[in-house]
Amino acid sequence: MRPAARVSRRTLLRAAAAGATALTAGCSGGTRSVQVAVVWSTSELDRFREVVAGYPAQVQVISAGNDIDAFLRARHLAGTSPDVAILPRPGLVTEYAQRGWLSPVRPSTDYAVRVELSDLLMTESERYGVWVKAAHKSLVWHLPSMLPAPPTTWDELLQRTRELAARARRDGGPVPLAIGAADGWVLTDWFENVLADMAPDSYYALAQQGADWQDKPVRDALDRLAGLWSIDGAFVGGGRRALLTQYEESVIQVVHARRAVMLLGADFTADVVRPFQRGPEAPVTFRFPGAQPGGGPLIVGGDAAVAFADAQGGVELVEWLARADSFQPWLRQGGYLSPNTNVSITSYTDGVGKQLATEMRAPGTLRFDLSDQLRGAFTGSDGVGIWRIMQGFFADVTDGVPASEAIRRATGLLAAAARSVGGGR
C-alpha cells in the first residue's frame, strides 16, 4: 500500500466525478458511528438493532442482503468498508483474513464456544472472528398427531418411510417426506447430517484443499441417502416435483396442507411455521437419526462477526458482541440460538430454545455446515457448485437410476468441482 499516492489519485478522480455524482444527492454525512454490515433482513434485522442499542457507542446497522461477499468486495474496492461485518460463512472469514482485510480480535474469557467451531475462525494462530449466532440444522419437523412415535435410528426412519409410502400409495394418505429440493442447501444439509454420522473424522478433511471427494466416506453417505430417497412415493408429488419445491413450500406441505409427515429443517424453520400453522396443534421436532439410537449427528450453521483493518471501534464492538450478555434482548424475544456456552440455559424463554441449547452443549458429534466451508463457487448457490451436484444426484436416485451409477456421477462431479476451486478464487 502506498497511501499517499493512492489518496492523491483518488482525490483527483473524486473531483472529476463530483460533477456527475452531485446530481444524485443522498450522501450520508453527520457524526461517525460504528458501521456494521449484516446479512439479516426484516425481523432478524430489527432484533439485531435492539441488541446493538445496548452498546455504549452509536452503531449503524446496514443490511447487505444475501450476497454480502459481493457487497463487501465492492466496498473494499471503493475504500468504504464497514467497520464490522457479520458473515454467514467461516470460509469468508479466513479468506478475508488471508488478504489482510481483517483485524485480529481477542474476546474475553466470557466467550466460550465449542472448539469445533472456534477453530474455523483461526488463521495462522490468530483469531479473526467470533461466533455470534448459531443455527441447529439437525431437526426433523412433524406434527405429533401424524407421527406419534418418531424414529430414533436411521434404520427406523427408513422403515417408517417405507410404511408411510406404501400406505400413501394404497389409500392416498400423507406421504412420508417433504423436501425443498429446489433449494440446493436443503440437500447439502441432508448429506452433511448423514456424513457427520457415518464418518465424523473425515468430515472436516473434505473442506480442505486437495480433499478426495471420490473416497469411501462420501460414497457411503451418498449410498445411505440413495436408500431413503429412492423409496417409491417418499416425497410429495415425486422427485421431479420435489425439485421444483422450495424450502418454505415444503414447510407448508407439512404444517398446513398436511400432505407430508416429516421434514428435515432447522431451528429457524419455526419462523416459517408460525403464519401457516393450522389449528392449535404446533409442529414439534426430533433429532436427525443416526445409526445408533440417541444423539445423532449435530450440524451447526452460524454467523461470525469480524472487524475490518483500520476500522474505528470495530474490534471493540466485535469483542462486545462476543460477551455472554450482549444478545439478551434477542434471547428474550426468541428465535435466537447462542453459540456461546456461557449463556445460561435459563435465559432461553421457550422450551424449544432450551432444548436446542442443551443439545448444542451435549458431548457428541458436532460439525459445522460443510458446504459453508467450501471454497469459491463450490460452496454452492442456485444452479452452481455442490447445490447443483446434489440436485443432480437427487434427480437421478428418484428417477430410478441405480444408486451405484448415481453415486459415480455425483462423486465425479464433486471431485471435478473441488479441483477447479482448489487454487482458491
Added chain:
Amino acid sequence: MSQVRVLGELAVLDDVGPARRGRAYPAAGATSALLLPAAVLLGGLVLWPVLRTMHASVTTDGRWVGAAHFRTALAAPGTGAVVGRTVLWALLVPAVVTALGYLLAAASRRSQEGGLVRLILLVPVALPLVVTGVTFRLMYDPDPSRGLATLVATRLTGRPVEDAPQLLGPGMVTVALMSAFVWAWVGLAVLVFRSALDAVPPSLADAVRAYGGTRRHVLWDAQWRPLLLRTTAVVFALVAVGTSRTFDLILVMTPGSVRDEASVLALRIWQTSGGTTTTGDGAALGVVWLVAVIGGIMVAALFVRQAWPPPRVEAAPEPAPLAPPRRVFRLLAAGAAIAWLVPLAVLVATSAHGRVDAAARGWWSAPPNGESYRDLVTGTELWRTLGFTLLLATAVTATVLVVALLAAYPLAWLTGPAAQATGLLLLAASVVPIQVIAGPVNEVLGLVLSSGTAQGLALVHIALGVPFAVLVLRNAFADLPVEQVRDARLGGRRWWHTLRRLARHNLSAVVAVSVLEFVQVWNDLVVGRLFGGPGSSPLGPFLAEQTRSFVSNSGALAASSVLASVLPVVLVVLSRRHLVAGLVSGGVR
C-alpha cells in the same frame, strides 16, 4: 422528387434521395465542448470497461495467454448447450414476436375494437420484466391447485393430478420462459408495425389492384416490398437484442434446480464471474456475447441504413374510410386480447389474497380480500423502495436528458461518414450488456468512491442510458425541417437559446427519451442487483429477492408487483403516440 407524386410518396422509400443529414451547418467550435459530459460518461463507464474486459479475456494477471480463457470457458461442461440456447432465443423468439406482431397489427387496424386490443397488448410492454416473471411463475406453478396453466394442461392431457405436466420442469422451462417473453414484447411489435402500415398510402394498393393485382400482389408490392421488409428487419433485430434481457426472467421464474436447463450466456457469465469480479473465463464468454450482440445490431443497422419509416412529407389527406379487416382477422385480434389479459388477471387475482390463501390454494378457490395490500401499505419497506426508485429514476432521467441534449446538438450537424460512424458507435454502446462489463465498471466506481451507493447506481444508469438518448435526439435534431432550424438559429441569440427552441420542436423525441429512460430505470433488475447497496435497493432487486421463497410469499409478491407496475404502465400508455413518433424519428438508423 417530382416523379414521386405520380405513384404516390411511397416510390421514394427505396430511393435514397437527398441526404437529410447533409445540411451545411458547421459545428461551431464551442458546441463541441457540449460533448464532454457524454464523452466522459461513455468513456469511463462503457468504453474503458469494454476494453478492460477484452484485455482480461486474453490475459491472466496481466500476462498474455492468447485464447486460453476462451478454450476453458467454451470447454466447460454445458457451455455448448448454453450457447445453443442463447442462439435459439435470438432466432426463434424474434421470429414469433415479429410474425405475431404483424398479424395482430394488421388484424386490429381500422376497426372499433382494434384500439382496445392494441392498448391491452401494450400493457405487458410497460411491465417490469421481474413482474412478468412473477406473473408467469404464478401461472406455471407446478401444483395444479394453484397454477392455472398447469391445471389446464393437466385437464387437456387427461393426466392425473399427481402426474401433472411440469411447465417449469427441466424439459419445458425454456418454452415457459419464451412464452413470457413473447407476451411481454408483442405489443411493441404491434405498435411499430401499425405505424408502418399506416404509412403505406392506400393509393398504392389501389394502383396495384388497378393493374389487375390480386390480394397477394397487394401484400407483396404495396406493403412488403416498399416498407414491411425493412420494418420486419428492425423489429426482428430489436427483439433479438432484447432477448439478452432474458436474464431477469430466468432469475425470477426458475427454481434453483432447473436454472442450468434454462441457462443462457447472460446467466453463465453472471455465475462465472460472481457478479462484479472480473475472471478470465467470464471475460472470454462476455467478449463472445458482446461480439454477437454488437454484430447483430450492426447487421440490422446496415440493412436498414435508410430512414425508417420515412418522414412525413406533409400531412396526407385522410383517405376515405377503408373496409376493416375480414371477420376472421378481427376475431383473431379479439382472441389475442383475451389471451393477453389472462396473465394480468392471474396476477391481480393472486394479489387479492392473503399470505396463507395464496400459498395454500388457488386464487379461484378462496374469496378475495385485501390482506396482502393491507400488510404492504401499512409496512414501511415497500414505500421506502418505491420512494427510492422514484427518486433514482427521476434523477437519472433528468441527467440523461440534459447530457444527451447537449451532446445531440453538435452531433446533429455532422455529415457523411462522420455522422454514420457516430451513429453506429452510439448504437453499439447502447446494446452493451452490463453483465459483461460489470467488473471493470465496479472498479471505476471504486475509484470515484461511489461503489455500492445510490450515486454509483445512478452513475451506471446514466452511462447506460446516454447512448440511446443521444442517438434518438441527434436524429430528431437532424430531421427538423430547414425552416424550423433557420428560425431557431435566427431567433436564438446564443446556442442554448437555439437548443431550447429546437428541443421544443422535438417534443416527441424528448418525451420518448424521457419516458423510456424513466421506465428503463424503474423496471431495472440487473443494474440494481449489481450496483445497489444497503439504503439504495430499488424495486427490481426488492421484488426478485422475495422470489427466493416464491410460494410462501406469493400474495405479497403479487400485490407489490401490481403496485410496482402502475406507474410505468400509466406512463407508457399515456405517451404511446409520442413514443412511436419520437422513436420513428430515428431510434434505429
